[in-house]
Amino acid sequence: MLNLDEDIAIDRGMTQIIKSAVMVIGGGEDKVQDRKILKAFVENCGGSQACIAIIPCASREPDIIGRIYHDIFTDLGAKQVEVLDIRERPHHDYPQAEALVDRFTGIFMTGGDQLRLCGLIADTPFAITIAKRINEQKIVLAGTSAGAAAMGYHMISGGSSGESPHKELINMSTGLNILPEIIVDQHFHNRNRMARLMTAIAAHPDRLGVGIDEDTVAIFEPNHILRVMGRGTVTVIDPGEVSYSNQLWVSGSAPLTIHNLRVHILATGCKYHLLKRIPISPSV
Amino acid sequence: MLNLDEDIAIDRGMTQIIKSAVMVIGGGEDKVQDRKILKAFVENCGGSQACIAIIPCASREPDIIGRIYHDIFTDLGAKQVEVLDIRERPHHDYPQAEALVDRFTGIFMTGGDQLRLCGLIADTPFAITIAKRINEQKIVLAGTSAGAAAMGYHMISGGSSGESPHKELINMSTGLNILPEIIVDQHFHNRNRMARLMTAIAAHPDRLGVGIDEDTVAIFEPNHILRVMGRGTVTVIDPGEVSYSNQLWVSGSAPLTIHNLRVHILATGCKYHLLKRIPISPSV
Known part of the structure; x- marks a missing residue:
């Protein structure tokens, strides 16, 4: 989970204005x-x-998608909006990467293909600096669709629906490691991805599955709180109590058995405590 | 759950040969x-x-579907197979219904429309006698697709997928009440029905959700055991620990919040104890 310790927030002008998330x-x-x-x-x-910096490089049409978000954020009153049209892995050293990242209060990663996004920026000083600045609560990071899928260490890079959970239902890869303890799936109920996220979590029972519907956001706030906002739901799949799974020894096409997944469906306004792994009732 | 008490099995010739389920x-x-x-x-x-009696009345083509199963069961070596082509609600009194049901060791309900099936036989002496004979372990009942959906007291009669769980995702009706404590959904992962079964269970948290994949059977055996057999999985959704749900007061189109569903995915060979509500590990 994000190691967001309020004490380490450095008092700079920029961090005064942002709500780190x-x-x-x-x-x-x-x-x-x-x-x-x-x-x-x-x-x-x-x-x-x-x-705001827009990273459109998940998309095969980065200039078009970059322009769309540029106009929206400008229209919504941002002081400055810039598209970082990254088309090959950046060769910054750390001082260069830090100088670039520190020009922004927020970074937005668009949709497209999460493998393309990670292929271009994962493990670069640029991406590592972004993760560092998030932990220091100096920046806001948002990602939608592919930009959301890439948030974890383990990343669902592809998969199907309409089948019993089995290992070949999904393709896994390595993400940007921004939120290492979760595995994200997006367009979640819209594309019927419950079985594929359960399959991913069966393979990585040390993580938490977070399935996010369209026009819905899981906001990872300081103090280990996940907050839901938007039109759909966020589904949390917690394998912390799984008592049995055949995941390790069955063939890729054989149906999985998984005992004792805990599942929470969270609509707008709901909160979930990531460290305690409990949903917080709206009245609390 | 089925009140299957081994002691009450009456010793008749017929009950010696069947494996009640x-x-x-x-x-x-x-x-x-x-x-x-x-x-x-x-x-x-x-x-x-x-x-074996075949009840094809869920189907709009009961003669065709009845013939198909007739030929299969005959080919599989059954002594006698009969299609009960019920096209209007039967007007048996109880002795007539009992005389009819007691001619068979097994009854098979085909697919079609579960509303049609229930409209024709629910709450008739015929259906009530079937339920009675099951409890006495004197008969085997099978239902596929619509014939499976109708097993519970609460029945999912229709619904959608590809949306966040919300009340309008499903239509509920009353089933045959053979297995009153469960709500069945079928073609489960094949038609992406996790969200709709979760929605149904949110509305009826005193029941157990049982989602059954195609070419897969949940066998409800005496001693409160559910056993899985087939190509896919059976998904058990247990709301016994649900600590919060907005089901009662949100509008039909608003996304649901449900905290603490317990979900088990069970592949062939797996067992689940319906009374204790725990999956039984394969090694036990």
Whole structure:
């Protein structure tokens, strides 16, 4: 989980204005009407003081998608918006990467292909600096669709639905390691991905599965709180009590057995405590 | 749950040969190759001594579907197979219904529309006698697809997938009340029905959700054991620990919040104790 210790926040001008968070968006967020999620991102980044970088490199049409978000964030009142059109792995050293990242209060990763996104930036000083600045609560990071899928250490890079859970239902890869303890799936109920996230979690029972519906965001806030906002739900799959699974020895095509998954369906306004692994009732 | 008390089994010739059970089949069972599930049904009904009634009235083409199963069960060695082509609610009194039911060691309900099936036979002396004979361990009952959906008291009569869980995702009706404590969903992972079964269970947290994949059967055996057989999985959704749900007060289109569902995915060979509500590890 994010090691967000309030004590280590360094008192700089920029960190005063942002509401540090990682916003993991399930794709298909409203870009036309209320734009609640994108508006919340801009607000978290400092509103009229926000300096936002867009990373569109998951997409095969980065200039088009970059331009779309550029116009939205500008329209929503951000002070400065820049598209970082990364088309090959950046060769920054750490001082260069830090100088780049520190120009921004927020970074937004678009949809596309999570393998492409990770192939271009995972494990670069640029991505490692972003993770560091998040831990220092100096920046806000948002990712939608592919940009959401890449948040974990383990990443679902592809898969199917409409079949019993089995190992060949999914392809796993390595993500950006921003939120190492979770495995994200997006377009979750919209694309019927419960079986594939359960399959991923069966293979990695030390992680927490987080399935995010379209136009919905799981906001990872300081103090280990996941907060839900948006039109759909966030599904948390907790394998902490799994007492039996055949995952290790069955063939890839054989159906899985998994005993004792704990599942929470969380609609807008709900909170979940990531360290205690308990949902927080709305009245509390 | 089935009140199957071994002591009450009456010693009649017929009950000696059958292996009392309710076989809830997720639809799409193999009818051509190994026919494992249908073969197991005939075996449970007494094998070469089996007298089987087919109830095809869920289907709009009961003569065609009835003929198909008639030929399969005959081919699998049943002694006698009869299609009960019920096209209006039967007007038996109890002695007539008992005389009819007692001619058979097994009854098989086909697929089609579960509303049609229940509309024709629910709450008739015929259906009530079947339930009674099951409790007395004198008969085997199997249902596939619609015939499976109708097993509970609460029945999912329709619904969608590809959306966040919300009340309008499903239509509920009343089933045959053979297994009152469960809500069945079939074609389960094949048609991505996890969200709809979770939605149904949120509305009826005193029941147990049982989602059955195609070519897979949940066999409800005496002593409160559910046993899985077939190509896919049986998913058990246990709301016994649900600590919070907004089900009662949100509008039909609003996403549901449900805390602490317990979910088990069970592949062939797995058992689940219905009274203790625990899966039994394969090694036990």
